[in-house]
Amino acid sequence: MTRHVDVTELVLRDGHQSILATRMALEDMVPICEEIDQAGYWSVECWGGATYDSCIRFLNEDPWERLRTFRKLLPNSRLQMLLRGQNLLGYRHYEDTVVDRFVDKSAENGMDVFRVFDALNDIRNLKRAMEAVRRTGKHAEGTICYTTSPLHTNDHFVEMAKRLQDMGCDSICLKDMAALLKPQPAYDIVKGIKEACGDDMLVHVHVHSTTGVTLVSLMKAIEAGADIVDTAISSLSLGPGHNPTEALVEMLEGTGYTTSLDKERLKKIKQHFAKIRPRYAEFESKFIGVETDIFDSQIPGGMISNMESQLAQQGAADRLQEVLEEVPRVREVSGFPPLVTPSSQIVGTQAVFNVLMGPYKALTGEFADLMLGYYGETIAPRDPKIIEAAEKHAKKSPITKRPADCLKPEWDELRDKASALDGFDGTDEDVLTYAMFPQVAPGFFSTRGEGPKNLSKTAEQVAEEKAKAEAARKGIK
Amino acid sequence: MTRHVDVTELVLRDGHQSILATRMALEDMVPICEEIDQAGYWSVECWGGATYDSCIRFLNEDPWERLRTFRKLLPNSRLQMLLRGQNLLGYRHYEDTVVDRFVDKSAENGMDVFRVFDALNDIRNLKRAMEAVRRTGKHAEGTICYTTSPLHTNDHFVEMAKRLQDMGCDSICLKDMAALLKPQPAYDIVKGIKEACGDDMLVHVHVHSTTGVTLVSLMKAIEAGADIVDTAISSLSLGPGHNPTEALVEMLEGTGYTTSLDKERLKKIKQHFAKIRPRYAEFESKFIGVETDIFDSQIPGGMISNMESQLAQQGAADRLQEVLEEVPRVREVSGFPPLVTPSSQIVGTQAVFNVLMGPYKALTGEFADLMLGYYGETIAPRDPKIIEAAEKHAKKSPITKRPADCLKPEWDELRDKASALDGFDGTDEDVLTYAMFPQVAPGFFSTRGEGPKNLSKTAEQVAEEKAKAEAARKGIK
Ligand SMILES: [Co+2]
Ligand SMILES: [Co+2]
Known part of the structure; x- marks a missing residue:
């Protein structure tokens, strides 16, 4: 049996978001776009997620200009984005017409594939965004956030897929942000979705590589019928990131499953990011290698570093272990939410509060909202x-x-x-920037004219800075 | 279908050999032996390969004392070693009675499982060592070195397995030192061996993780019936090393394949080596992550670094690409040897010579020996x-x-x-040390009394050394 498997390249969005704290400047991606455009990917994820925030907060870069640039430089590619349903790319719920406007503008500026998810898997929070995407004629991908809990059975995920299909999605994504998806459930869930939704329903699998087992999970998902899988070019892969694109291609050799990726182009893409990556070393995730403890704690790596820095600020860095043990309890109290933005931050911060001040002596506003249903429904009842x-x-x-x-x-x-606001350019795009990031937008609008900043440093720059710091230190002494 | 899968832990030998240049001192392994002994491994690889050489060359440590220590500290475990057939642990062929003596002494000092291989897969070079192992009543594992070439078909490897079985081996190892074994051939070869040799023939699979695909290959090998697989604890895994033991355990969850490994003990073993590893940072392989180019060049990572340093010594560091392209040609001329110690060094050095001086204008003595059959038979005829x-x-x-x-x-x-020799202690073990390392043994015998050296450094030691070097530099100025 031979079957074609499609691939989404993540390097332009989730790849550098996971490994380089979303700091990569557009100018470091531009030179390689032509190779990416020709390499044979099903889609190129390049926008959404944390990139919008990072553009205006750190890079003085207009995210809409970034999108238009990708559109121009990737004329043969489906551009793909990650969209947090009713949250859009911000951290609260937006009223429906704002959602519509965002989707319209994204489509207009060149977006093709909208991967829409909700942190609680509350399908009501996807509905409006999905309808908006369908109205534009673009590809609406309904997303299941994979997590583990006593209630998150394979059947539960398959039922959710069925409901996404009923909603009219063009494809279903099984999204595993914490690398918890093991090979057997990967197989069973994909198989279950195909059986429930029909063979024609496209199944798209997104996994991270943190726990070291998920390339095997992709193999099993493919054997179960997955149509599209997500990978990142090897030089910006692994650790908190994704499985290497080249490894996927090689893995399939001789199996009867084929990709249409061009290995020579992959090599050039790899070499490009191998050259770029070291210049962003200061943003690089400290975590490399494999961490299987996540299977027990179910806590994504990024969430652990957040909690570590919160504890450190309170002079309680030594209490991380207690917090790690508190997280599953907080998760149970709050109805077993998947741990993904923003629920991971909400649960993590409350766990830190519980350890430092006693269980639920103090609540964060966000945690109270979660308990009161203001983020949506949870799979299990929440503690009365x-x-x-x-x-x-x-x-x-x-x-x-x-x-x-x-x-x-x-x-x-x-x-x-x-x-x-000073510097507002009158467009709906700018209104959306303000809507999603009301604190950051004013500063960005006023400095936008200075043009994008590139935060990367060459080895020479690093050495020079070190020398300067050393000289300053001596001058003070 | 449920089936039990056994695991060999590599951290005490191949793990630190591949990642820390074989420099780990015995005293850094001693404290964790009890956990390893109780964790449920089928065997613990802890001796042979490059460890013997490293003990006497760098660590001033008697390798036989290391073996006896492991025997004492791992009373419930099968101790396993890697043995280069008629080469023993040295770099030339030894006469049969020396082979016998080495095997007898290894068994006497506590070795249980002898993994015997020949770099050319010339079965005649395994025969004597295998017979010697069988005479001691210990476990004789015949080894197939996996490589790729037009002649290395799956059938070829299966035939070799049959011949190893005829030789009376207790198990067959499929050994993939360069991480070239993709999932489908892994499945097909293991399946083929089981069909040709019978289900009762134990099949043991050894892979490195360099190319990123071999955990999938282990999954496929297990599906095809592999009985035992090799892994290394996660904190000393990946890159040029091996797949993480914990990832293997998690990967199998729910599949019907089970291991008997104790996850709590694995966690302790992981934590131990996570603590030890940074102290050996200066020996650490520069290569981390994944390198799929190896599939095209078929050149193991260690061999590339050898060639790089040879070129650098000749002031020709810029000619690496030419050498990489020369290697496959040299391999064809010499009958497609697998690239493993010592054939990898022989082929690599000749490729460097060819590039620097013109094709075969100068031959190394070892390459001449290889061409003349003094290392054994090759799969293809060599160039007349x-x-x-x-x-x-x-x-x-x-x-x-x-x-x-x-x-x-x-x-x-x-x-x-x-x-x-000064310091010779009269034992056959010392004769064997001299036999295998005639250049190194005299120095080792004479300094042995000073006891083992630990080459690792704490962060404080590194800082102190840096400060001293800085001070010296200033003093000179
Ligand atoms: Co992701
Ligand atoms: Co090995």
């Missing part, structure tokens, strides 16, 4: 006692309706506020 | 023109008989020579 505490803390009632249904139309107000 | 050149160079004739058949009894002479 803590819901009560959350009500008192937040001075609001629990809800069961879709969170965005609590919101009033807000576009006009957002436009008015954005218009008042 | 270069054989002729080798005859002239080496002033000897080609042979077709087993190389060791050219040797006269040498034990008594070896003992006489060893006896003349």
Whole structure:
């Protein structure tokens, strides 16, 4: 049996987001776009996720300009983005017309494939974005966040796939952000989706490589019928990132599964990022290699480093182990949410609070909202006692309706506020930037004219800085 | 279908040989032996390969004392070693009675499982060592070195397995030192061996992780019936090393294949080597991550670094690419030898010579010997023109008989020579040390009394050395 397997290249988005803290400047990607465009990928993930935030916060770069540049430089490729459903790329729920506007503008600027997910797998939080994508005629990919808990059975995920299909998605993504997806469940879930949704339903599998087993999971997913898998070019792969694209190609040799990737071009793409990566060394994840402890703690690597720095700020760096043990308890209390942005931060911070101040003595506003249903429904009921505490803390009632249904139309107000900002350019794109990042947008608008910053450093620059620092140190002494 | 899969832990030998240049001192392994002994491994590879050489050359440590220590500290474990057939642990062929003596002494000092291989897969070079192992009643594992070439078909490897079985081996190892074994051939070869040799023949699979695909290959080998697989604890795994033991365990969850490894003990073993590893940073392989170019060049990572340093010594560091392209040609001329010690060095050095001085203008003595059959038979005929050149160079004739058949009894002479050395302790073990490493043994015997050296450095030691060097530099200025 021979079957063609398609591949999504992640290096331009999730690859550098996972390994280089999303700091890569557009100019370091531009020279290799032509090779990427010709290499034979099904799609090129290059936008969304944390890149929008990083562009305006760190790189003084207009994210919409980045998107338009990719559109121009990758004329033969499907451009793909990661979209947090009703959260868009921000950290709260947006009212439906804002969602519509964002999707319209993204499509207009060149986006092809919208991977839409919700951190709680609450399908109501995907619905509006998916409908908006379908209306533009672009590809709407419904996403299942994979996680493990007593309630997250294979059947549960298959049922969710069925509901995504009913919603009219063009493909279904099984998304494993923490590298928890082992080979057998990968096989069973993909098989189950194909059986439930029909062979024609495209299944797209996204895994990270942190635990070291997920290339095997991709093999099993492919054997079960997965149509598209996600990888990153080898020179920006592994650790908290993804399985290497070249390894996937080689793995399939002789199996009857084939990709249409051009190995010579892959080599050039690899060499390009091998050259670029060292210049971003200061942003590089400290974690390389494999960490299978995650299977027990279920805590993604990025979440651990967040909690570490929170503890360090409180002078309690030695209490990490307690926090790691607290996380599963907080997860149970809050109805077993998957741990992915923003639920990972919410659960992690509450676990830190619990350890430092006693269980639920203090609640974060976000955790109270989670308990009260303002992020959506969870797979399991949430602890009534803590819901009560959350009500008192937040001075609001629990809800069961879709969170965005609590919101009033807000576009006009957002436009008015954005218009008042120095450097606002009048476009809907700028309104969206302000809507999603009201704290960061004003600074960005006012400095945008200075052009993008490249935060990478050559070896010479690093040496020079060191020498300067040394000289300064001596001068002070 | 449920089946039990056994595991060999490599960290005490191939793990640190591949990642830390074989420099780990015995005292850094001693504290964790009890956990390793109880973790549920089928065997613990802890001796042979390059460890013997490293003990006497760098660590001032008696390798036989190391073996006896492991025997004492791992009372419930099968101790396993890697033995280069008629080469023993040295770099030339030894006469049969020396081979017998080495095997007897190894068994007597505690060795259980002898993995015996020949760099050319010339089965005649395994025969005597295998017979010697069988006579001691220990486990004789016949080894197939996996490589790729137009002649290395799956059938070829299966036939070799059949011949190893006929020789009376207790198990067959499929050994992939360069991480070239892809999932499908892994499946097909293991399946083929099981079909040809019977289900009862134990199949043991050894892979490195350099190319990133070999954990999938282990999965496929297991599906095909492999009984035992080799891994290294995660904190000393990956890159030029091996797949992580913990990842193997997790990978199999739910598949119906089970290991009997104790995850809590694995965690302790992992933590131990995570603590030890940074102290050997200066010996650490520069190469981490994944390198799939090896599939095209078929050149193991260690061999590339050898060639790089040879070129650098000749002021020709810029000619590596030419050498990499020359290697496959040299391999074809010499009958497609697998690239493993010592054939990797022989082929690599000749490739360097060819690039620097013109093709076969100068021959190394070892390459001439290889061409003339003094290392054994190759899978393909060797180039007659270069054989002729080798005859002239080496002033000897080609042979077709087993190389060791050219040797006269040498034990008594070896003992006489060893006896003349300062510090020789009169044992056969010392004679063997001298026999295998005549250049290194005299120095080692004379300094042995000072006890083992630990080459690792704590962070404080590194800082102190740096400060001292800085001070010295300033003093000189
Ligand atoms: Co991801
Ligand atoms: Co090895």
